[in-house]
Amino acid sequence: MHMSKEEILKELREGVLNYDEERVKKAAMRALEEGIDPFLAIKEGLTPAINEIGKKFERMEIFLPQLTIAAKAMEAGVAILEPALDKSQGEKVKLGKVVIGTVQGDIHSIGKNIVATMLRAAGFEVIDLGVDVAVDKFLEAAERAKADIIAASALMSFTKVMQRDLVEYLKSVGARDKYKLMVGGGPVNEEWAREIGADGYAEDAIKAVKVAKELLGLK
Amino acid sequence: MISFWEVARRAETGPMMKESDFDMRISMTAMELAKEYEIKYDPSVYVSSDNTMADDVWRAGIELLLKCGVYNVSNKRVITFEEHEVKEALKHVVSEFEIGKGKDRIKIQARGVEDSKKSTIFSGPFGVETSLDVFVPLNQAFIQEPLVDVLFHGGHIQSICGVNTIRANSAFEVIAARVYAELMNQALILGGRPFMPIVWGVAAGVSSLNELGADSFMPKNPEDIFRAVMFLPELKLDDVLLSKTAHFMNYGYPLYAGTTPVIGGYAGDANTAAIVAVAEQIATFLVFGAVVNHIGPQHMRYRSQTNPASLWMNSVMGQAVARNSKLITTTSVTTAGRPGSMQMHLEAAAMAICSVVSGRNLLGPRPAQPLYPNHHNPLHARLFAEVAHAAIKLKREDANEIVAQLVATYKDTLDFDKSPKGKTFEQSYDVRTLKPTEENLSLYKEAKSKLIDLGLELA
Numbered sequence: 001m002h003m004s005k006e007e008i009l010k011e012l013r014e015g016v017l018n019y020d021e022e023r024v025k026k027a028a029m030r031a032l033e034e035g036i037d038p039f040l041a042i043k044e045g046l047t048p049a050i051n052e053i054g055k056k057f058e059r060m061e062i063f064l065p066q067l068t069i070a071a072k073a074m075e076a077g078v079a080i081l082e083p084a085l086d087k088s089q090g091e092k093v094k095l096g097k098v099v100i101g102t103v104q105g106d107i108h109s110i111g112k113n114i115v116a117t118m119l120r121a122a123g124f125e126v127i128d129l130g131v132d133v134a135v136d137k138f139l140e141a142a143e144r145a146k147a148d149i150i151a152a153s154a155l156m157s158f159t160k161v162m163q164r165d166l167v168e169y170l171k172s173v174g175a176r177d178k179y180k181l182m183v184g185g186g187p188v189n190e191e192w193a194r195e196i197g198a199d200g201y202a203e204d205a206i207k208a209v210k211v212a213k214e215l216l217g218l219k
Numbered sequence: 220m221i222s223f224w225e226v227a228r229r230a231e232t233g234p235m236m237k238e239s240d241f242d243m244r245i246s247m248t249a250m251e252l253a254k255e256y257e258i259k260y261d262p263s264v265y266v267s268s269d270n271t272m273a274d275d276v277w278r279a280g281i282e283l284l285l286k287c288g289v290y291n292v293s294n295k296r297v298i299t300f301e302e303h304e305v306k307e308a309l310k311h312v313v314s315e316f317e318i319g320k321g322k323d324r325i326k327i328q329a330r331g332v333e334d335s336k337k338s339t340i341f342s343g344p345f346g347v348e349t350s351l352d353v354f355v356p357l358n359q360a361f362i363q364e365p366l367v368d369v370l371f372h373g374g375h376i377q378s379i380c381g382v383n384t385i386r387a388n389s390a391f392e393v394i395a396a397r398v399y400a401e402l403m404n405q406a407l408i409l410g411g412r413p414f415m416p417i418v419w420g421v422a423a424g425v426s427s428l429n430e431l432g433a434d435s436f437m438p439k440n441p442e443d444i445f446r447a448v449m450f451l452p453e454l455k456l457d458d459v460l461l462s463k464t465a466h467f468m469n470y471g472y473p474l475y476a477g478t479t480p481v482i483g484g485y486a487g488d489a490n491t492a493a494i495v496a497v498a499e500q501i502a503t504f505l506v507f508g509a510v511v512n513h514i515g516p517q518h519m520r521y522r523s524q525t526n527p528a529s530l531w532m533n534s535v536m537g538q539a540v541a542r543n544s545k546l547i548t549t550t551s552v553t554t555a556g557r558p559g560s561m562q563m564h565l566e567a568a569a570m571a572i573c574s575v576v577s578g579r580n581l582l583g584p585r586p587a588q589p590l591y592p593n594h595h596n597p598l599h600a601r602l603f604a605e606v607a608h609a610a611i612k613l614k615r616e617d618a619n620e621i622v623a624q625l626v627a628t629y630k631d632t633l634d635f636d637k638s639p640k641g642k643t644f645e646q647s648y649d650v651r652t653l654k655p656t657e658e659n660l661s662l663y664k665e666a667k668s669k670l671i672d673l674g675l676e677l678a
């Protein structure tokens with residue numbers, strides 16, 4: 001049966017909003033079959049839905065599990081549509097690559113996971129290094145992935161100094177200018193970010209997406 | 220009952236899975252169970268009086284634990300339990316425990332819902348950076364509070380020998396931990412309670428190394444010192460934690476085990492978090508054979524524990540555990556308001572009342588986000604304990620009404636940028652005489668009279 005563009009875009013949106021990965025996948029495949037512009041399918045189907053999910057999360061109407069599932073559904077849809085994009089569209093869809101981790105000595109992961117999830121949902125490619133990440137591991141991963149942004153989380157006043165170490169290490173090995181550096185976590189604030197010479201700070205995951213976009217000159 | 224050695228063996232051989240899949244399994248299972256048992260969060264209630272719901276949450280919690288198990292993040296294996304093991308273990312619960320020596324020997328007990336037995340009060344300057352010059356007086360001031368039964372963590376030494384921030388696993392962690400032991404001994408002796416029971420926690424830096432670095436200089440006998448072991452939320456542990464547990468057991472320390480389920484995180488909303496918290500409460504006992512089993516009702520957005528959702532969750536899971544087991548439990552209390560503020564007094568009172576009528580013992584209060592070194596004030600512990608002891612006369616409905624009025628005073632200033640900044644210990648006490656300042660004392664009295672006006676019987 002034929003489906004109109006509007007119907008397919010609606011399916012994509014509803015799939016994400018209803019946490020239904022299969023529905024999103026089906027709608028994405030259908031979009032390709034019906035010859036719908038994949039860029040449009042992402043931009044007008046998936047993106048508004050995930051933005052709405054983000055707002056619900058911010059308002060505490062949904063929580064981390066729902067956010068994670070919706071983001072996974074979105075990613076599954078993008079994975080199907082992406083190969084069909086032409087080169088210029090492809091660049092517009094993938095916002096950039098972010099390497100994220102919690103600094104050495106610190107095993108708090110929840111906040112970092114949320115930031116990673118939101119960045120992914122917003123269209124960044126995220127390489128999550130987990131917790132207790134040494135400064136050189138951030139750089140190695142960033143080099144391997146050709147990342148745009150390195151993001152470091154620290155949850156304790158005694159581990160946030162490792163964010164400063166990260167800056168110092170990147171400088172020492174001549175890599176500081178190759179990446180934008182973003183920091184966050186409970187004891188971190190704007191002032192600290194400035195003091196250690198990071199490029200960006202955000203107090204929560206929603207603002208982290210905004211800051212990451214700004215750092216890469218996206219609106 | 221299942222032994223720790225058996226648990227450790229399962230941690231070596233259990234089925235493997237991805238950590239993110241385990242996290243989601245917890246979330247999904249808790250949501251299914253909440254649906255099946257029709258457990259709903261009612262934001263207008265702070266202290267539940269619903270026995271049926273409490274019992275359902277208990278059953279759902281056990282089911283969650285049996286379905287999901289406990290995850291070892293180090294080797295990606297799941298420790299699983301059988302229903303008969305859980306049932307059998309719960310028969311072997313220690314419901315009374317004596318600890319300490321002489322006049323400071325105390326009996327910690329399992330408490331029931333609306334129980335007239337007093338709650339044991341654990342308190343201390345824990346979680347807060349403490350400078351060396353103030354370390355002894357600050358702890359001594361806590362020790363001298365007669366209503367503090369157990370000293371909980373002596374504060375955190377963060378700088379020493381010109382090193383501003385002790386790095387995890389650096390030599391200074393071990394050096395500072397050794398100093399911590401020395402200073403804790405001094406504080407206990409000067410405070411006149413050398414044999415007061417303690418929960419001995421992170422001393423310096425953050426790695427587990429430091430905890431072991433001072434072992435041979437710790438005060439008194441191991442049997443009077445709780446060692447703390449904390450799950451990673453939700454229902455996870457790692458090799459270091461298992462190793463520490465083995466060490467503590469080998470040396471005969473009783474264990475204080477717990478976790479901080481995070482509402483809004485993988486535990487989901489307050490209703491599912493209550494189920495997860497019950498599973499965790501049982502699991503800390505099964506895994507560690509802990510004497511005291513602790514829950515910190517954490518919240519993702521507020522990052523403190525006195526918000527409406529945390530109160531409700533604590534009351535429901537607390538009653539579930541108190542009605543269906545003889546576990547000795549504590550609730551921890553972290554506040555958005557900081558030391559030396561009216562808000563911290565009132566937040567602490569709300570959670571104390573909620574916990575006491577729900578069958579729990581108490582730990583706290585402490586600021587969720589301390590802003591300065593030495594950001595603590597033992598007068599908060601005093602009022603907190605007084606409130607806890609007054610609350611044993613309350614029924615849950617009355618408790619709910621009082622808590623509602625307390626929440627109304629602080630609910631709009633729970634965000635850290637809005638909550639009062641408070642004062643340091645030096646600004647709130649004469650550090651030489653250990654007397655609270657006039658200002659500090661009158662704030663305490665003012666808070667107390669507010670609470671009396673709300674119907675609490677405080678002396």
Ligand code: B12
Pocket residue numbers: 105106107108109110111112114115151152153154155156157158182183184185186187201202203204205206208345346347348420421425426449450451452478479481517518519520522523553586587588589
């Ligand atoms: C859960 C928790 C734990 C769990 C962590 C489990 C896990 N897998 O993450 C466990 C039990 C293991 C734990 C252990 C410890 N903890 Co802890 N923990 C917490 C707790 C209760 C909640 C943290 C949390 O998840 N918050 C929810 C998330 C969503 O918030 P968030 O992390 O801040 O993230 C948000 C923002 O900060 C931001 N963000 C985060 N990262 C990034 C990164 C970037 C780049 C950006 C832009 C933004 C950003 O966006 C996020 C989403 O909005 C806090 C209390 C608190 N007030 O936060 C203490 C707390 C962080 N812990 C503390 C301590 C002391 C410890 C221990 C040393 C205690 C102990 N007794 O063992 C150990 C340390 C272990 C170690 N080596 O790391 C202290 C730190 C005190 C201090 N001076 O800084 C706190 C503040 C509690 C307290 N008041 O004492 N902890």
